[in-house]
Amino acid sequence: MSIEFSEAHIETSKDADIAINYPKAEGNKDVSERINTTIENYIVSQINFSEDSLTNITIKNAVERFNTEYTTFKSDFPDSPQKWEAFIDGEVTYRSPEVICMAINSYLDTGGAHGNTNVRFFNFNPQTGELYSKNELINNVSDISKIIERKLQEKAKSKSDEPIEDFFFGKDFQLPETIGYSDEGLIILYNPYEIASYSQGIIEFIIPYSEISSYLNIY
Numbered sequence: 755m756s757i758e759f760s761e762a763h764i765e766t767s768k769d770a771d772i773a774i775n776y777p778k779a780e781g782n783k784d785v786s787e788r789i790n791t792t793i794e795n796y797i798v799s800q801i802n803f804s805e806d807s808l809t810n811i812t813i814k815n816a817v818e819r820f821n822t823e824y825t826t827f828k829s830d831f832p833d834s835p836q837k838w839e840a841f842i843d844g845e846v847t848y849r850s851p852e853v854i855c856m857a858i859n860s861y862l863d864t865g866g867a868h869g870n871t872n873v874r875f876f877n878f879n880p881q882t883g884e885l886y887s888k889n890e891l892i893n894n895v896s897d898i899s900k901i902i903e904r905k906l907q908e909k910a911k912s913k914s915d916e917p918i919e920d921f922f923f924g925k926d927f928q929l930p931e932t933i934g935y936s937d938e939g940l941i942i943l944y945n946p947y948e949i950a951s952y953s954q955g956i957i958e959f960i961i962p963y964s965e966i967s968s969y970l971n972i973y
Contacts, residue, residue, distance in 0.1 A: 757781040757789070757854065757880055759846055764813060769821040771837060772801075774813060776844035777856060779883075788883030792876060793844065793856065800860045800872075801840050824864075839863040847875075848935035852972045853886065854878045855935035872945050873956065875934035877972075891933065891972050898969040901961065902942055903927045909959050921949045935973060939963050 759777040766772050776793055779786035798816040803823050811819075817840075824838040841861045848855040856876045863869030877886045892898055906921065921927070931948065934941035939962040946955060963973055 757785055757883075762813075764817060766817065766821070769838075770824040771839045772817055772820065772841075774817070774840070774842045776842065776858065777846050782883075785881070785883035789854070789878050792878075792883075792885060793858065796858060796874070796876075797842055797860075800842060800858075800862065803864075827864075834865075836865050838865075839869065847941070848937060849880075850935075850973065851880065853891075853935060854880050857934055857941075870946070871956065873943055875932040875941065875943070877933075877935065886972065888929070888933070892969060893971045894969045895929070898966060899927060899929055901966060901969075902929065905942065905959055905961060906957070909957065936960060940966060940970070940973075 758780050760780055762774075762776050762778040764772070764774040774797060776797060779789040794813055797813050798811060801816050801820045803820070820838070820840060827836075827838070828834070839862065842858065844856060844858045846854060847857050854877070856878070858874050858876070860872045860874075861869055877891060878884065879886060889895070906927075910921070928949070930942055930944050932943075934943065939960045941958065941960055943956060943958040944950070950957065963970070967973065
């Protein structure tokens with residue numbers, strides 16, 4: 755039985771402003787449960803302010819905890835105009851017989867100079883619902899890293915508004931934390947602070963499969 759997706763939606767503005775949309779897997783019970791558990795645990799972790807790692811609570815419970823944290827904050831600082839926000843949006847960016855790629859975009863603002871944005875890709879095996887490791891996706895990390903680094907330098911030079919002079923804060927090149935798939939090619943995305951200052955925002959580009967297919971085990 756193939757895996758299909760519906761959209762799950764949670765929204766409230768009673769206390770904090772919260773809106774969560776994400777694809778919910780349906781079909782093969784074991785496979786869909788693995789996919790949903792991975793995604794839901796990640797969303798819970800994004801809005802979890804406790805020091806404990808929460809893996810056995812629902813997104814609804816996590817939203818309630820987030821609201822409780824906010825009301826406590828308002829009680830402690832009644833003059834603060836800050837209203838907390840949590841916006842999470844997910845989408846399936848690519849599907850093939852070998853991989854289902856999902857992107858989760860999170861934006862949280864709980865005070866400070868600005869909110870925090872983070873995008874993460876999840877690459878699932880459609881047959882098992884398990885996540886692929888980077889080494890399972892890529893057969894030659896060294897060579898594909900050279901291509902990505904070159905494309906990254908080209909991207910930096912093309913930013914006419916604020917060219918990037920120093921990547922990785924003086925450290926050696928690193929692959930993104932996660933890599934995504936789209937119909938157009940491999941998605942290379944670095945989040946704010948991952949390789950450059952916050953002002954640079956998200957740095958993203960796509961490398962066509964025709965240029966890198968020989969380095970990929972799966973696409």
